[in-house]
Amino acid sequence: MIPLSSRNKKIIGGVSLSIILIYIVVSFFSYNQSVLIKTYQGESHLEEEKQNGSFDTTLLAEVNREDFTVDSDYGYQLKGSYLKVSNEQFPLTVIMVHGVTHDRWRMMRYAQIYLKNGIDVVLYDHRKHGLSGGNEVSFSYFESRDLEKIVQWTKQKKPSDIIAAHGESLGAATVCSHSGINETTHSVNFYISDCAFSDTKNLLVLRAKEDFGMPNIGFVDTTSLLAKIRAGFYFADASPIKGIRQSKVPVLFIHGKADTYIPMEMSQELYDAKSQGAKFIWFVDKAEHARSITTAPVEYEKKVMNYIHTMMTQLLSKQNLPI
Structure with missing residues (x-):
């Protein structure tokens, strides 16, 4: 082997240092764009959702609203x-789990389905969102554990009720992780997952390529290491x-066919991976990311309520309760 000259050693050392610095800079950039993404924390989006006409505001006026606080384990x-x-039709409470950068009130577009069908609803803000605390988005890791705290609060409030969870995007990934x-x-007792991602690393590799033109050469892995150290x-x-x-337990997967942010193939992967318990999947024509309910609102409500009726019939039959 020919020994390297002092000059070549300096060149190799300089190149190596440059590569390391590039990975450090890109990792911090990626971390800030993902884990520390701006979520408008400290703000409520209720009035914004009302002004957007995303839900029937008379429903909110007709229910008894109780705001609550739960201590996270973190x-x-x-x-x-x-x-x-006021007209409860089912011994059922549905917990609504929102997506990234939104807050609990985003889920009123889904919650109105349940409210007008006589079903109680719990909405809450993820960590680093809305009025909740927390400093990082963890792509369902800590969020799924926070969801368990919300579930336990709900079970104390409605001890005899069947509990379901319905999530959108990050919220859907959260209910899948919680399962x-x-x-x-x-x-x-059962879940609804609307446009979930199946794996965080795979999603971030895709988003890095689509949003920033970054090749898959290990940047996501170094960002993951940074997330472990800092978050x-x-x-x-x-x-x-x-x-x-x-x-x-049963899961209904929903995904828009025109979703380019989280591809519908990710919900298919989740569906295929579920080998135990009932599973259902519905792909919505022409629906973009988190737009299935606005693209096909009538069919969406029909699909969801048919699923609810099926689940409630089965669960109440097992408990020997009237259906």
């Missing part, structure tokens, strides 16, 4: 609202598909 508070209908936790806690989780920890593989 040192911050979660803020939520319990909406109790694995649920095999230990047995706290949720306490690896991207591999936030893997909804791992939860779904463990899940035995």
